[in-house]
Amino acid sequence: MSRAPTDTAPPACEEARRARQRRKAWQARIDRLTRELVTPEGAALHLRIGTFGERAGAFLIDFIIQWTIGIIIILAIAWGTARLGLSGWAIGGALIGVFVFFLRNFYFVWFEMGRRAATPGKRIVGLRVTARDGGELKAEAVLARNFMREIEVGLPLSFLFMAGDELNAWIGLFGFLWSGVFMFFPLLNRDRLRVGDLVAGTWVIHAPKTKLLKDITSARPPGGAAEGSFAFSPAQVEAYGIHELHVLEDVLRRSTPTVKGEVAARIRQKIGWQAQPGEKDLDFLEAYYGALRARLEQRMLFGERKEDKFDR
């Protein structure tokens, strides 16, 4: 459906086509990470696998939280035992021992067995753990994936900090390279599985909480004061496709007035719209968004998806 590139394409058009290719490549990458889960109701949910970066970020946050809690509690115990007049570290040390034991072994397990199936770090990044077969996430799966962390993080680190003479340093280096395979295992498979995920039968998906925002078209009630002033011709609402509509949606929801002004100017130029005196950029953009969406949704009902402005 897309228009064949012509030899005489002007530079701006060339740039746009390259941007389009980049976008397609990005979309293909996202699609490769998307899995379909068919619910018992027969509807398909699209699960996107968490990327390596997201996973690493979540782990880093968890690591910081874990040891912040640890340090705070150790200080609290030290302060408490000092206040009670207990000399030495025996009682405080034992308490800390028990506490660190639980913190190290069960921090991840505790949170991932919870209702959100995610540690605080994962929740911040918008990830959750699920069973690969779409069924219930079992307790033993959570245990397995977290106990496996010993060889993914513990082992490379212990090789890295291996003390001793030159021989030990070489052993440490080779050990680190060998165990690094486990650490970077998620990069080596399609599903971004850690060794722990592989053994536990789980994977980590991107499940962010999205707020339902106001529909942009609802800002301009039908028959309102400004309604009549924007009457776009069929050619004008055919100028863009679904991709541009989504970009416009993002601009309207997130951008600053300056950016909105620039976008409005670009669109006016593209569709040849003569701004009336006193016309506000925001009103123009919302009206055009409504008109474009109405047109594209109508075409979609007839089974034609106009993906972007290059589509006919």
Added chain:
Amino acid sequence: MSDLLKSYRFREEREADWKALEAILRRAETGGVRALSDDQMMALPGLYRQAVSSLSVARSISLDQNVVAYLEGLCMRGYFFVYGPRTTLAQKAADFFRHDWPAAVRSAGLSTLLAFLCLFGAGALSFSLCMTDMDWFWTFQTGMFDMRTPNASTDYLRSTLYSEEVYAEDMLAAFAAQLFSHNSRIALFAFALGFAFGLPTALLLMYNGAMLGAFVALFTDRGLGYEVTGWLMIHGVTELFAIILAGAAGFMIGGAVAFPGRLSRMASAREAGGRAAQVALGCVVMLFLAALLEGFGRQLINVDAVRYTIAGGTLVIWLAYFYRPGRPGPGGAS
């Protein structure tokens, strides 16, 4: 303008129900099923199904990214809640101790035997080597700060086995030191290293067994064999059993990865992984108990016979707990 938009009308008609579902889910995610009122419980399945069908429709008629992303997230949360686990953490823990743990240990019979042979085979080897020539001790024992070496006097060695004056603080300190001594870490390592076809697990077990054998040989050489065994075994039965089981968990995974049989390698690893993880969790529990026994039991009890009794008693209890026949689990006899 808006009245032309089907997707807008579609959203307007259903938005209240979506919001109601979201409120119920938010409540359930923070407070659990029990936080929901009867009305909410009744409404949940209907609202969930409606949201799922809304999602299908929205995908085909709406170009509002926000609505589709919102519904996608809402349905996913609904799905995980509606088809998610129903048991509480306390229930899971009770199941674990009542039948899951012993059943998992029973299913690892062959691996347990292998781990036992690795640990005690290496132990016996280093013991007999050291008994013929104590110079071997230095090969197996590499602890740099330990005074218990062939250079120490017999009286000193004997004094390390018994505590004359017992202070509560010493016991706590010993308990804490035991927890810090990375035993639980070694156990989890033995489990995790099983993934590399079980070979590093075997090496880890043999290494620890050899150290133990050399240690016992040193004391036996000075005529303290009976005493040191009591000193070791009062907590060692639990601790060594735990390490053997951790090794067994590693071998389960290693075996499943190396010899998947008729299953695919992935399915085989997953099938063994769950059971092996339960065995490993059990090891962490056992090592915690062993730390208690070491910290308190060994310092309070300085009579060899009593030490042996406790050692034998714990062995009987563990064996009975794991291998007592005829205990069906909830999913049928195992």
